[in-house]
Amino acid sequence: RGAGDASHTPPFPKALVEEMLRAFGRAARAHQLYLHNNPIYLKAVDTARAAFAAIWAHVDEFVLSVTETELIWEGAVVQSETEKAADSLPWLLFKDGIRELRFLRGFEQDELVALLDLLRRARVAQPDEDDLLTMLWEQDFGSLRYQYVDLAVDNVAPVDSVASEERPQRVPPPAEEEEEQPERAGIVNIDDFDSTLYFLDETEIEYLRTEVDKEYASDLRRNVLTVLLDIFEQQRASAVREEIAGTLESLIVTLLSSGQLRTVAFMLREVGVTAERAPELDAATKARLLSLPERLSQPSALGQLLQTLEEAAELPPQDALGELFDQLRPAALGTVLAWIGRTQNARVRALLEAAAARLAASNTAELVRLIGVSDRAVAAEAIRRAGALKSPAAVAPLSKVLAEGDAGLRLSAALALGEIGTPGAMQWLERAVEDPDRDVRVATARLLAQRMHRQGLPRIEAAVKGRTVRDADLTEKVAFFEAYGALCGEGGVPVLDAILHARGFLGKREDGELRACAAMALGRIRSAAATASLQKAAADKDVVVRNAVNKALRGGTA
Numbered sequence: 001r002g003a004g005d006a007s008h009t010p011p012f013p014k015a016l017v018e019e020m021l022r023a024f025g026r027a028a029r030a031h032q033l034y035l036h037n038n039p040i041y042l043k044a045v046d047t048a049r050a051a052f053a054a055i056w057a058h059v060d061e062f063v064l065s066v067t068e069t070e071l072i073w074e075g076a077v078v079q080s081e082t083e084k085a086a087d088s089l090p091w092l093l094f095k096d097g098i099r100e101l102r103f104l105r106g107f108e109q110d111e112l113v114a115l116l117d118l119l120r121r122a123r124v125a126q127p128d129e130d131d132l133l134t135m136l137w138e139q140d141f142g143s144l145r146y147q148y149v150d151l152a153v154d155n156v157a158p159v160d161s162v163a164s165e166e167r168p169q170r171v172p173p174p175a176e177e178e179e180e181q182p183e184r185a186g187i188v189n190i191d192d193f194d195s196t197l198y199f200l201d202e203t204e205i206e207y208l209r210t211e212v213d214k215e216y217a218s219d220l221r222r223n224v225l226t227v228l229l230d231i232f233e234q235q236r237a238s239a240v241r242e243e244i245a246g247t248l249e250s251l252i253v254t255l256l257s258s259g260q261l262r263t264v265a266f267m268l269r270e271v272g273v274t275a276e277r278a279p280e281l282d283a284a285t286k287a288r289l290l291s292l293p294e295r296l297s298q299p300s301a302l303g304q305l306l307q308t309l310e311e312a313a314e315l316p317p318q319d320a321l322g323e324l325f326d327q328l329r330p331a332a333l334g335t336v337l338a339w340i341g342r343t344q345n346a347r348v349r350a351l352l353e354a355a356a357a358r359l360a361a362s363n364t365a366e367l368v369r370l371i372g373v374s375d376r377a378v379a380a381e382a383i384r385r386a387g388a389l390k391s392p393a394a395v396a397p398l399s400k401v402l403a404e405g406d407a408g409l410r411l412s413a414a415l416a417l418g419e420i421g422t423p424g425a426m427q428w429l430e431r432a433v434e435d436p437d438r439d440v441r442v443a444t445a446r447l448l449a450q451r452m453h454r455q456g457l458p459r460i461e462a463a464v465k466g467r468t469v470r471d472a473d474l475t476e477k478v479a480f481f482e483a484y485g486a487l488c489g490e491g492g493v494p495v496l497d498a499i500l501h502a503r504g505f506l507g508k509r510e511d512g513e514l515r516a517c518a519a520m521a522l523g524r525i526r527s528a529a530a531t532a533s534l535q536k537a538a539a540d541k542d543v544v545v546r547n548a549v550n551k552a553l554r555g556g557t558a
Helices: 014-033 039-056 089-094 112-124 132-139 202-217 220-234 238-257 261-277 283-297 299-311 318-325 330-340 346-362 364-371 376-389 392-404 407-420 423-434 438-450 454-465 474-501 512-525 528-536 543-556
Strands: 061-066 070-073 076-080 098-104 144-148
Touching (some): 014 039, 014 076, 014 089, 014 112, 061 089, 070 089, 076 089, 089 098, 112 132, 220 238, 220 261, 238 261, 238 283, 261 283, 261 318, 283 299, 283 330, 299 330, 318 346, 330 376, 346 364, 346 376, 364 376, 376 392, 376 407, 392 407, 392 423, 407 423, 407 438, 423 438, 423 454, 454 474, 474 512, 474 528, 512 528, 512 543
Antiparallel strands (some): 061 098, 070 076
Protein backbone atom coordinates (compact mmCIF):
# COMPACT_ATOMS: atom_id res chain seq x y z
CA ARG A 1 0.00 0.00 0.00
CA GLY A 2 1.30 3.46 -0.77
CA ALA A 3 1.72 6.26 1.70
CA GLY A 4 -1.05 8.18 0.01
CA ASP A 5 -3.65 5.40 0.27
CA ALA A 6 -6.03 7.24 2.60
CA SER A 7 -8.80 4.67 2.16
CA HIS A 8 -6.88 2.03 4.10
CA THR A 9 -7.15 1.95 7.88
CA PRO A 10 -4.21 0.33 9.72
CA PRO A 11 -5.21 -2.59 11.97
CA PHE A 12 -3.68 -0.90 15.04
CA PRO A 13 -1.99 2.40 15.95
CA LYS A 14 1.34 3.14 14.31
CA ALA A 15 2.75 4.09 17.74
CA LEU A 16 2.91 0.40 18.73
CA VAL A 17 5.32 -0.36 15.88
CA GLU A 18 7.40 2.74 16.64
CA GLU A 19 7.67 1.73 20.30
CA MET A 20 8.59 -1.82 19.29
CA LEU A 21 11.42 -0.53 17.06
CA ARG A 22 12.73 1.73 19.82
CA ALA A 23 12.73 -1.20 22.28
CA PHE A 24 14.33 -3.43 19.63
CA GLY A 25 17.10 -0.86 19.09
CA ARG A 26 17.81 -0.65 22.82
CA ALA A 27 17.95 -4.45 23.03
CA ALA A 28 20.35 -4.54 20.05
CA ARG A 29 22.70 -2.06 21.77
CA ALA A 30 22.51 -3.97 25.05
CA HIS A 31 23.26 -7.22 23.21
CA GLN A 32 26.40 -5.60 21.79
CA LEU A 33 27.61 -3.98 25.05
CA TYR A 34 26.73 -6.31 27.93
CA LEU A 35 27.11 -9.95 28.93
CA HIS A 36 23.93 -11.96 28.59
CA ASN A 37 23.48 -12.36 32.35
CA ASN A 38 23.73 -8.60 32.92
CA PRO A 39 20.52 -7.10 34.42
CA ILE A 40 20.56 -4.20 31.92
CA TYR A 41 20.68 -6.63 28.99
CA LEU A 42 17.95 -8.88 30.43
CA LYS A 43 15.66 -5.89 31.06
CA ALA A 44 16.18 -4.57 27.50
CA VAL A 45 15.28 -7.96 25.98
CA ASP A 46 12.19 -8.28 28.20
CA THR A 47 11.06 -4.77 27.17
CA ALA A 48 11.43 -5.67 23.49
CA ARG A 49 9.41 -8.85 24.00
CA ALA A 50 6.67 -6.87 25.74
CA ALA A 51 6.57 -4.43 22.80
CA PHE A 52 6.02 -7.32 20.38
CA ALA A 53 3.32 -8.75 22.65
CA ALA A 54 1.39 -5.44 22.42
CA ILE A 55 1.24 -5.87 18.63
CA TRP A 56 0.13 -9.53 18.84
CA ALA A 57 -2.95 -8.31 20.72
CA HIS A 58 -4.17 -6.97 17.34
CA VAL A 59 -2.64 -9.14 14.58
CA ASP A 60 -0.77 -12.41 14.07
CA GLU A 61 1.83 -10.92 11.74
CA PHE A 62 3.04 -7.59 10.39
CA VAL A 63 5.40 -6.45 7.63
CA LEU A 64 8.14 -3.79 7.58
CA SER A 65 9.40 -2.46 4.25
CA VAL A 66 13.05 -1.40 4.10
CA THR A 67 14.63 1.58 2.32
CA GLU A 68 18.09 3.05 2.71
CA THR A 69 17.10 5.27 5.66
CA GLU A 70 13.56 4.24 6.63
CA LEU A 71 11.41 1.38 7.87
CA ILE A 72 7.80 1.56 6.62
CA TRP A 73 4.68 -0.12 7.99
CA GLU A 74 1.31 0.04 6.25
CA GLY A 75 2.58 2.91 4.09
CA ALA A 76 3.71 4.99 7.10
CA VAL A 77 7.31 5.66 8.13
CA VAL A 78 7.90 4.11 11.58
CA GLN A 79 11.66 4.62 11.79
CA SER A 80 13.78 7.16 9.93
CA GLU A 81 17.52 7.78 10.02
CA THR A 82 19.13 10.97 8.73
CA GLU A 83 22.12 9.19 7.22
CA LYS A 84 23.43 5.77 6.22
CA ALA A 85 25.29 5.19 9.49
CA ALA A 86 26.91 1.87 10.36
CA ASP A 87 24.58 1.45 13.34
CA SER A 88 21.44 2.38 11.37
CA LEU A 89 19.05 -0.57 11.24
CA PRO A 90 17.46 0.42 7.88
CA TRP A 91 20.86 0.79 6.21
CA LEU A 92 22.21 -2.41 7.79
CA LEU A 93 19.32 -4.32 6.21
CA PHE A 94 19.21 -2.41 2.92
CA LYS A 95 22.91 -2.63 2.04
CA ASP A 96 22.79 -6.45 2.11
CA GLY A 97 19.76 -6.60 -0.17
CA ILE A 98 16.94 -7.09 2.36
CA ARG A 99 13.81 -5.18 1.33
CA GLU A 100 11.09 -6.57 3.58
CA LEU A 101 10.77 -8.24 7.01
CA ARG A 102 7.67 -10.17 8.02
CA PHE A 103 7.32 -10.97 11.76
CA LEU A 104 5.01 -13.79 12.88
CA ARG A 105 3.46 -14.33 16.31
CA GLY A 106 5.91 -15.95 18.73
CA PHE A 107 9.04 -14.47 17.12
CA GLU A 108 10.05 -12.62 20.29
CA GLN A 109 10.04 -15.75 22.45
CA ASP A 110 12.20 -18.09 20.40
CA GLU A 111 14.13 -16.05 17.82
CA LEU A 112 14.52 -12.46 19.05
CA VAL A 113 17.90 -13.09 20.67
CA ALA A 114 19.13 -14.96 17.58
CA LEU A 115 18.27 -11.97 15.35
CA LEU A 116 20.00 -9.58 17.77
CA ASP A 117 23.12 -11.72 17.57
CA LEU A 118 23.05 -11.76 13.75
CA LEU A 119 22.75 -7.95 13.66
CA ARG A 120 25.70 -7.64 16.06
CA ARG A 121 27.82 -9.93 13.89
CA ALA A 122 26.79 -8.07 10.72
CA ARG A 123 27.83 -4.72 12.20
CA VAL A 124 31.38 -5.90 12.89
CA ALA A 125 31.77 -8.28 9.94
CA GLN A 126 34.83 -7.92 7.73
CA PRO A 127 34.46 -7.67 3.93
CA ASP A 128 35.48 -11.31 3.47
CA GLU A 129 32.97 -12.59 6.05
CA ASP A 130 29.33 -13.59 5.55
CA ASP A 131 26.83 -10.78 5.00
CA LEU A 132 23.54 -10.47 6.89
CA LEU A 133 21.55 -12.20 4.15
CA THR A 134 23.80 -15.29 4.36
CA MET A 135 23.52 -15.33 8.15
CA LEU A 136 19.71 -15.16 7.93
CA TRP A 137 19.70 -18.06 5.50
CA GLU A 138 21.93 -20.17 7.78
CA GLN A 139 19.84 -19.39 10.85
CA ASP A 140 16.64 -20.64 9.12
CA PHE A 141 14.15 -18.67 11.21
CA GLY A 142 10.68 -20.10 11.76
CA SER A 143 8.83 -16.90 12.74
CA LEU A 144 10.67 -14.40 10.54
CA ARG A 145 10.33 -14.07 6.77
CA TYR A 146 12.23 -11.71 4.52
CA GLN A 147 12.38 -10.57 0.91
CA TYR A 148 15.64 -9.60 -0.74
CA VAL A 149 17.10 -8.58 -4.07
CA ASP A 150 20.17 -9.96 -5.78
CA LEU A 151 22.58 -7.02 -5.59
CA ALA A 152 24.61 -8.44 -8.45
CA VAL A 153 21.66 -7.91 -10.84
CA ASP A 154 20.13 -4.47 -11.48
CA ASN A 155 16.39 -3.73 -11.61
CA VAL A 156 15.17 -7.02 -10.20
CA ALA A 157 12.10 -7.67 -8.13
CA PRO A 158 12.57 -8.76 -4.49
CA VAL A 159 13.02 -12.48 -3.93
CA ASP A 160 11.06 -14.05 -1.09
CA SER A 161 12.94 -16.12 1.51
CA VAL A 162 10.32 -18.89 1.25
CA ALA A 163 8.15 -20.26 -1.51
CA SER A 164 5.27 -17.88 -2.28
CA GLU A 165 2.04 -18.39 -4.16
CA GLU A 166 2.48 -14.89 -5.61
CA ARG A 167 5.56 -15.84 -7.62
CA PRO A 168 4.99 -16.02 -11.35
CA GLN A 169 4.46 -19.55 -12.50
CA ARG A 170 6.01 -21.05 -15.56
CA VAL A 171 3.54 -20.71 -18.44
CA PRO A 172 3.32 -23.82 -20.58
CA PRO A 173 3.55 -23.38 -24.34
CA PRO A 174 0.28 -23.02 -26.23
CA ALA A 175 -1.47 -26.28 -26.83
CA GLU A 176 -1.41 -25.79 -30.55
CA GLU A 177 2.38 -25.62 -30.50
CA GLU A 178 2.69 -29.01 -28.80
CA GLU A 179 3.42 -31.83 -31.14
CA GLU A 180 2.07 -35.26 -30.57
CA GLN A 181 4.92 -37.59 -29.78
CA PRO A 182 4.50 -41.16 -30.93
CA GLU A 183 4.47 -43.71 -28.18
CA ARG A 184 7.62 -45.80 -28.02
CA ALA A 185 7.79 -49.40 -26.96
CA GLY A 186 9.13 -50.00 -23.48
CA ILE A 187 8.36 -46.48 -22.20
CA VAL A 188 6.13 -46.29 -19.13
CA ASN A 189 3.28 -43.76 -19.38
CA ILE A 190 1.94 -42.46 -16.06
CA ASP A 191 -1.50 -42.05 -17.65
CA ASP A 192 -1.76 -45.81 -17.87
CA PHE A 193 -1.93 -46.01 -14.06
CA ASP A 194 -4.71 -45.20 -11.66
CA SER A 195 -3.94 -41.77 -10.13
CA THR A 196 -7.06 -41.47 -8.01
CA LEU A 197 -7.20 -41.14 -4.22
CA TYR A 198 -6.32 -44.80 -3.88
CA PHE A 199 -3.30 -44.68 -6.14
CA LEU A 200 -1.11 -45.66 -3.10
CA ASP A 201 -2.17 -47.87 -0.24
CA GLU A 202 -1.74 -46.87 3.42
CA THR A 203 1.58 -48.65 3.96
CA GLU A 204 3.10 -46.96 0.93
CA ILE A 205 1.86 -43.54 2.01
CA GLU A 206 3.26 -44.09 5.50
CA TYR A 207 6.58 -45.21 4.03
CA LEU A 208 6.82 -42.06 1.91
CA ARG A 209 5.91 -39.87 4.87
CA THR A 210 8.57 -41.55 7.03
CA GLU A 211 11.25 -41.15 4.38
CA VAL A 212 10.40 -37.47 3.85
CA ASP A 213 10.54 -36.82 7.59
CA LYS A 214 13.85 -38.66 7.78
CA GLU A 215 15.27 -36.60 4.93
CA TYR A 216 14.24 -33.30 6.52
CA ALA A 217 15.58 -34.40 9.92
CA SER A 218 19.01 -35.42 8.60
CA ASP A 219 21.97 -33.18 9.39
CA LEU A 220 23.21 -31.78 6.09
CA ARG A 221 26.47 -30.61 7.64
CA ARG A 222 27.27 -34.11 8.85
CA ASN A 223 26.46 -35.51 5.40
CA VAL A 224 28.86 -33.01 3.81
CA LEU A 225 31.60 -33.99 6.27
CA THR A 226 31.04 -37.66 5.52
CA VAL A 227 31.34 -37.02 1.78
CA LEU A 228 34.56 -35.04 2.27
CA LEU A 229 36.11 -37.77 4.39
CA ASP A 230 35.06 -40.45 1.91
CA ILE A 231 36.70 -38.50 -0.90
CA PHE A 232 39.82 -38.04 1.25
CA GLU A 233 40.02 -41.78 1.85
CA GLN A 234 39.38 -42.85 -1.75
CA GLN A 235 41.32 -40.19 -3.66
CA ARG A 236 45.04 -40.78 -3.16
CA ALA A 237 46.29 -37.63 -4.91
CA SER A 238 48.20 -35.40 -2.48
CA ALA A 239 46.66 -32.21 -3.88
CA VAL A 240 43.12 -33.49 -3.25
CA ARG A 241 43.90 -34.57 0.28
CA GLU A 242 45.65 -31.29 1.09
CA GLU A 243 42.66 -29.32 -0.16
CA ILE A 244 40.22 -31.38 1.94
CA ALA A 245 42.42 -31.03 5.02
CA GLY A 246 42.35 -27.24 4.59
CA THR A 247 38.56 -27.31 4.14
CA LEU A 248 38.15 -29.30 7.35
CA GLU A 249 40.31 -26.79 9.26
CA SER A 250 38.07 -23.96 8.07
CA LEU A 251 34.89 -25.90 8.78
CA ILE A 252 35.74 -26.55 12.41
CA VAL A 253 35.95 -22.79 13.06
CA THR A 254 32.65 -22.16 11.25
CA LEU A 255 30.87 -24.96 13.09
CA LEU A 256 32.13 -23.84 16.50
CA SER A 257 31.10 -20.23 15.90
CA SER A 258 27.59 -21.34 14.86
CA GLY A 259 27.15 -23.62 17.89
CA GLN A 260 27.21 -26.92 15.97
CA LEU A 261 29.06 -28.72 18.77
CA ARG A 262 27.70 -32.18 18.04
CA THR A 263 28.88 -31.90 14.43
CA VAL A 264 32.32 -30.73 15.61
CA ALA A 265 32.53 -33.78 17.88
CA PHE A 266 31.57 -36.01 14.94
CA MET A 267 34.27 -34.40 12.79
CA LEU A 268 37.01 -34.82 15.40
CA ARG A 269 36.05 -38.43 15.96
CA GLU A 270 35.89 -39.33 12.27
CA VAL A 271 39.11 -37.58 11.17
CA GLY A 272 41.00 -39.85 13.55
CA VAL A 273 39.43 -42.93 11.96
CA THR A 274 40.06 -41.61 8.46
CA ALA A 275 43.69 -40.75 9.22
CA GLU A 276 44.36 -44.32 10.33
CA ARG A 277 42.39 -45.97 7.51
CA ALA A 278 43.27 -43.91 4.43
CA PRO A 279 45.72 -45.83 2.21
CA GLU A 280 49.05 -44.35 1.13
CA LEU A 281 48.63 -41.34 3.42
CA ASP A 282 51.85 -39.36 3.87
CA ALA A 283 53.00 -38.55 7.40
CA ALA A 284 52.58 -34.76 7.08
CA THR A 285 48.93 -34.93 5.99
CA LYS A 286 48.16 -37.57 8.61
CA ALA A 287 49.66 -35.36 11.32
CA ARG A 288 47.63 -32.43 9.99
CA LEU A 289 44.38 -34.37 10.37
CA LEU A 290 45.24 -35.74 13.79
CA SER A 291 46.15 -32.24 14.99
CA LEU A 292 42.54 -31.00 14.77
CA PRO A 293 41.54 -32.31 18.23
CA GLU A 294 44.86 -31.02 19.60
CA ARG A 295 44.12 -27.52 18.29
CA LEU A 296 40.75 -27.45 20.03
CA SER A 297 42.45 -28.64 23.22
CA GLN A 298 44.94 -25.76 23.29
CA PRO A 299 44.31 -23.19 26.07
CA SER A 300 43.48 -20.33 23.67
CA ALA A 301 40.89 -22.22 21.60
CA LEU A 302 39.33 -24.15 24.48
CA GLY A 303 39.32 -21.05 26.71
CA GLN A 304 37.37 -19.10 24.08
CA LEU A 305 34.87 -21.94 23.74
CA LEU A 306 34.32 -22.15 27.51
CA GLN A 307 33.97 -18.36 27.75
CA THR A 308 31.30 -18.50 25.03
CA LEU A 309 29.43 -21.23 26.92
CA GLU A 310 29.69 -19.26 30.15
CA GLU A 311 28.16 -16.15 28.57
CA ALA A 312 25.53 -17.94 26.47
CA ALA A 313 21.89 -17.25 27.34
CA GLU A 314 21.05 -20.84 26.38
CA LEU A 315 23.46 -23.78 26.34
CA PRO A 316 23.52 -26.41 23.61
CA PRO A 317 22.07 -29.83 24.58
CA GLN A 318 23.97 -31.58 27.37
CA ASP A 319 24.71 -34.65 25.26
CA ALA A 320 26.13 -32.48 22.44
CA LEU A 321 28.52 -30.79 24.87
CA GLY A 322 29.44 -34.17 26.32
CA GLU A 323 30.30 -35.55 22.88
CA LEU A 324 32.54 -32.57 22.17
CA PHE A 325 34.32 -32.72 25.53
CA ASP A 326 35.01 -36.43 24.98
CA GLN A 327 37.26 -35.46 22.04
CA LEU A 328 39.56 -33.25 24.14
CA ARG A 329 43.23 -34.23 24.37
CA PRO A 330 45.68 -34.15 27.34
CA ALA A 331 46.65 -30.54 26.57
CA ALA A 332 43.11 -29.54 27.59
CA LEU A 333 43.45 -30.81 31.17
CA GLY A 334 45.00 -27.63 32.56
CA THR A 335 42.35 -25.39 31.00
CA VAL A 336 39.55 -27.69 32.19
CA LEU A 337 40.89 -27.72 35.77
CA ALA A 338 41.20 -23.91 35.77
CA TRP A 339 37.60 -23.47 34.64
CA ILE A 340 36.07 -25.89 37.17
CA GLY A 341 36.39 -23.34 39.95
CA ARG A 342 35.74 -20.35 37.68
CA THR A 343 32.45 -21.23 35.99
CA GLN A 344 29.16 -20.12 37.49
CA ASN A 345 27.10 -22.45 35.30
CA ALA A 346 26.22 -25.74 37.01
CA ARG A 347 25.75 -27.60 33.71
CA VAL A 348 29.12 -26.48 32.38
CA ARG A 349 30.77 -27.40 35.69
CA ALA A 350 29.31 -30.92 35.56
CA LEU A 351 30.72 -31.39 32.05
CA LEU A 352 34.10 -30.05 33.11
CA GLU A 353 34.18 -32.41 36.09
CA ALA A 354 33.47 -35.38 33.83
CA ALA A 355 36.06 -34.26 31.27
CA ALA A 356 38.66 -33.70 34.01
CA ALA A 357 38.06 -37.17 35.45
CA ARG A 358 38.46 -38.80 32.04
CA LEU A 359 41.55 -36.82 31.04
CA ALA A 360 43.24 -37.23 34.43
CA ALA A 361 42.63 -40.98 34.54
CA SER A 362 44.11 -41.54 31.09
CA ASN A 363 46.94 -38.97 31.27
CA THR A 364 48.67 -39.37 34.62
CA ALA A 365 51.87 -37.70 33.43
CA GLU A 366 50.02 -34.50 32.50
CA LEU A 367 48.15 -34.55 35.83
CA VAL A 368 51.41 -34.92 37.76
CA ARG A 369 52.95 -32.03 35.82
CA LEU A 370 50.03 -29.76 36.66
CA ILE A 371 50.55 -30.28 40.40
CA GLY A 372 53.60 -28.06 40.21
CA VAL A 373 52.31 -25.25 37.96
CA SER A 374 52.21 -21.64 39.15
CA ASP A 375 48.44 -21.28 38.63
CA ARG A 376 47.15 -22.03 42.12
CA ALA A 377 43.63 -23.00 41.01
CA VAL A 378 44.99 -25.53 38.51
CA ALA A 379 47.48 -26.93 41.02
CA ALA A 380 44.79 -27.34 43.70
CA GLU A 381 42.46 -29.20 41.31
CA ALA A 382 45.34 -31.39 40.09
CA ILE A 383 46.25 -32.28 43.69
CA ARG A 384 42.63 -33.22 44.43
CA ARG A 385 42.41 -35.36 41.29
CA ALA A 386 45.70 -37.12 42.07
CA GLY A 387 44.39 -38.06 45.50
CA ALA A 388 41.09 -39.33 44.10
CA LEU A 389 42.95 -41.46 41.55
CA LYS A 390 45.37 -42.75 44.26
CA SER A 391 48.22 -42.24 41.82
CA PRO A 392 51.65 -43.28 43.21
CA ALA A 393 53.31 -41.19 40.49
CA ALA A 394 51.98 -38.07 42.21
CA VAL A 395 53.79 -38.69 45.51
CA ALA A 396 56.98 -36.83 44.53
CA PRO A 397 55.31 -33.57 43.36
CA LEU A 398 52.90 -33.73 46.32
CA SER A 399 55.82 -33.99 48.73
CA LYS A 400 57.32 -30.88 47.14
CA VAL A 401 54.05 -29.00 47.61
CA LEU A 402 53.94 -30.21 51.22
CA ALA A 403 57.37 -28.71 51.78
CA GLU A 404 57.09 -25.47 49.77
CA GLY A 405 53.43 -24.64 49.05
CA ASP A 406 51.15 -22.22 50.85
CA ALA A 407 48.97 -23.45 53.73
CA GLY A 408 45.96 -24.26 51.53
CA LEU A 409 47.99 -26.26 49.04
CA ARG A 410 49.87 -28.03 51.83
CA LEU A 411 46.55 -29.13 53.34
CA SER A 412 45.36 -30.41 49.95
CA ALA A 413 48.66 -32.25 49.44
CA ALA A 414 48.42 -33.88 52.87
CA LEU A 415 44.89 -35.09 52.17
CA ALA A 416 45.96 -36.42 48.75
CA LEU A 417 48.93 -38.30 50.24
CA GLY A 418 46.59 -39.81 52.81
CA GLU A 419 44.25 -41.01 50.05
CA ILE A 420 47.13 -42.50 48.05
CA GLY A 421 48.29 -44.34 51.19
CA THR A 422 51.41 -46.01 49.77
CA PRO A 423 54.41 -46.41 52.13
CA GLY A 424 56.20 -43.58 50.35
CA ALA A 425 53.17 -41.31 50.62
CA MET A 426 52.74 -42.04 54.33
CA GLN A 427 56.43 -41.45 54.97
CA TRP A 428 56.12 -37.93 53.55
CA LEU A 429 52.86 -37.43 55.44
CA GLU A 430 54.58 -38.11 58.79
CA ARG A 431 56.58 -34.89 58.40
CA ALA A 432 53.40 -32.83 58.23
CA VAL A 433 52.80 -33.57 61.93
CA GLU A 434 55.15 -30.64 62.61
CA ASP A 435 53.72 -28.34 59.91
CA PRO A 436 53.45 -24.63 60.86
CA ASP A 437 49.75 -24.57 59.98
CA ARG A 438 47.23 -25.91 62.50
CA ASP A 439 44.82 -27.30 59.87
CA VAL A 440 47.60 -29.28 58.21
CA ARG A 441 48.69 -30.75 61.57
CA VAL A 442 45.12 -31.75 62.50
CA ALA A 443 44.47 -33.37 59.11
CA THR A 444 47.78 -35.24 59.28
CA ALA A 445 47.08 -36.64 62.76
CA ARG A 446 43.66 -37.86 61.66
CA LEU A 447 45.05 -39.45 58.48
CA LEU A 448 47.80 -41.30 60.37
CA ALA A 449 45.20 -42.69 62.77
CA GLN A 450 42.81 -43.60 59.96
CA ARG A 451 45.55 -45.44 58.09
CA MET A 452 46.91 -47.00 61.33
CA HIS A 453 50.36 -45.90 60.26
CA ARG A 454 52.40 -46.92 63.31
CA GLN A 455 55.63 -45.59 61.79
CA GLY A 456 54.24 -42.13 62.53
CA LEU A 457 53.87 -42.87 66.27
CA PRO A 458 57.20 -41.30 67.35
CA ARG A 459 56.22 -37.91 65.94
CA ILE A 460 52.69 -38.13 67.39
CA GLU A 461 54.07 -39.13 70.82
CA ALA A 462 56.57 -36.29 70.77
CA ALA A 463 53.73 -33.86 70.06
CA VAL A 464 51.57 -35.31 72.86
CA LYS A 465 54.39 -35.07 75.39
CA GLY A 466 55.63 -31.69 74.22
CA ARG A 467 54.32 -28.16 74.54
CA THR A 468 52.85 -27.95 71.00
CA VAL A 469 49.68 -29.89 71.78
CA ARG A 470 49.35 -28.48 75.32
CA ASP A 471 49.19 -24.95 73.88
CA ALA A 472 46.88 -25.93 70.97
CA ASP A 473 43.11 -25.52 70.75
CA LEU A 474 40.73 -28.32 71.67
CA THR A 475 40.30 -29.62 68.09
CA GLU A 476 44.04 -30.15 67.66
CA LYS A 477 44.38 -31.74 71.12
CA VAL A 478 41.58 -34.22 70.34
CA ALA A 479 43.08 -35.08 66.93
CA PHE A 480 46.54 -35.81 68.33
CA PHE A 481 45.39 -37.75 71.41
CA GLU A 482 42.99 -39.88 69.38
CA ALA A 483 45.78 -40.60 66.91
CA TYR A 484 48.08 -41.51 69.79
CA GLY A 485 45.45 -43.82 71.30
CA ALA A 486 44.90 -45.51 67.96
CA LEU A 487 48.62 -46.12 67.32
CA CYS A 488 50.34 -46.57 70.69
CA GLY A 489 48.74 -49.79 71.95
CA GLU A 490 49.41 -51.01 75.51
CA GLY A 491 52.76 -49.16 75.61
CA GLY A 492 51.00 -45.80 75.64
CA VAL A 493 48.92 -46.42 78.77
CA PRO A 494 51.58 -45.12 81.25
CA VAL A 495 51.94 -41.88 79.27
CA LEU A 496 48.19 -41.26 79.19
CA ASP A 497 47.67 -42.40 82.79
CA ALA A 498 50.28 -39.88 83.93
CA ILE A 499 48.47 -37.06 82.13
CA LEU A 500 45.07 -38.13 83.49
CA HIS A 501 46.08 -38.70 87.15
CA ALA A 502 49.48 -37.23 87.95
CA ARG A 503 49.80 -34.05 89.96
CA GLY A 504 52.44 -31.47 89.43
CA PHE A 505 54.03 -28.92 91.76
CA LEU A 506 51.87 -28.24 94.82
CA GLY A 507 49.49 -31.03 93.71
CA LYS A 508 48.24 -29.17 90.66
CA ARG A 509 46.72 -31.37 87.92
CA GLU A 510 47.07 -30.93 84.20
CA ASP A 511 44.63 -28.76 82.25
CA GLY A 512 41.08 -30.23 82.20
CA GLU A 513 40.88 -30.35 78.41
CA LEU A 514 44.23 -32.15 78.22
CA ARG A 515 43.13 -34.74 80.81
CA ALA A 516 39.83 -35.26 78.98
CA CYS A 517 41.77 -35.89 75.76
CA ALA A 518 43.97 -38.43 77.58
CA ALA A 519 40.80 -40.22 78.75
CA MET A 520 39.50 -40.38 75.19
CA ALA A 521 42.83 -41.83 74.03
CA LEU A 522 42.69 -44.50 76.75
CA GLY A 523 39.24 -45.42 75.50
CA ARG A 524 40.74 -46.06 72.05
CA ILE A 525 43.32 -48.54 73.48
CA ARG A 526 40.66 -50.90 74.92
CA SER A 527 42.89 -52.86 77.28
CA ALA A 528 42.48 -53.86 80.93
CA ALA A 529 45.14 -51.39 82.04
CA ALA A 530 43.50 -48.58 80.08
CA THR A 531 40.09 -49.41 81.59
CA ALA A 532 41.54 -49.47 85.12
CA SER A 533 43.09 -46.05 84.60
CA LEU A 534 39.76 -44.69 83.40
CA GLN A 535 37.84 -46.17 86.32
CA LYS A 536 40.10 -44.36 88.80
CA ALA A 537 38.93 -41.06 87.29
CA ALA A 538 35.21 -41.95 87.01
CA ALA A 539 34.32 -39.62 89.88
CA ASP A 540 36.70 -36.81 88.99
CA LYS A 541 35.64 -33.37 90.20
CA ASP A 542 36.19 -31.76 86.78
CA VAL A 543 32.93 -32.27 84.86
CA VAL A 544 34.74 -32.16 81.49
CA VAL A 545 37.12 -34.93 82.56
CA ARG A 546 34.34 -36.97 84.16
CA ASN A 547 32.18 -36.86 81.04
CA ALA A 548 35.13 -37.84 78.83
CA VAL A 549 35.99 -40.77 81.16
CA ASN A 550 32.41 -42.06 81.25
CA LYS A 551 32.16 -41.83 77.46
CA ALA A 552 35.46 -43.71 77.07
CA LEU A 553 34.30 -46.41 79.48
CA ARG A 554 31.03 -46.92 77.63
CA GLY A 555 32.80 -47.29 74.32
CA GLY A 556 36.15 -48.75 75.29
CA THR A 557 35.99 -51.15 78.24
CA ALA A 558 38.08 -54.28 77.88
